[in-house]
Amino acid sequence: MDKKTVASVETDYGFKGILDILSKHNINYDSWIARQIHKERGGIELYTPHVEGEIYLSWGDIYLVDIQFVTQNAEFKSAVSITELEDIVIQIEEMRKDYVTKMSKSLKNNYNEEE
Numbered sequence: 001m002d003k004k005t006v007a008s009v010e011t012d013y014g015f016k017g018i019l020d021i022l023s024k025h026n027i028n029y030d031s032w033i034a035r036q037i038h039k040e041r042g043g044i045e046l047y048t049p050h051v052e053g054e055i056y057l058s059w060g061d062i063y064l065v066d067i068q069f070v071t072q073n074a075e076f077k078s079a080v081s082i083t084e085l086e087d088i089v090i091q092i093e094e095m096r097k098d099y100v101t102k103m104s105k106s107l108k109n110n111y112n113e114e115e
Contacts, residue, residue, distance in 0.1 A: 012042030014057025049099040
């Protein structure tokens with residue numbers, strides 16, 4: 001059996017797959033704090049207000065999700081299908097957008113210019 005190496009930039013199918021999911025659902029990758037990782041077949045390391053961790057494609061062509069829900073101090077570590085990964089990515093984005101909305105409202109209410 002051949003020794004497997006980490007994904008190269010050209011063969012980073014995991015990262016490209018995640019970007020495809022983000023694009024499909026009109027999620028802006030730039031609004032996440034994330035970076036490409038070259039673990040197994042590639043993926044991302046991400047940090048949002050509520051979630052941090054890694055999502056990458058294994059050598060067995062299944063995505064591995066290893067994330068922590070920061071505010072709940074709970075972990076989720078599992079092998080998932082593409083459909084499940086899409087649901088997870090959408091949920092992470094919804095949580096991020098909700099946080100941004102709450103913070104924006106809070107700042108406006110607390111620091112609104114007085115008349």
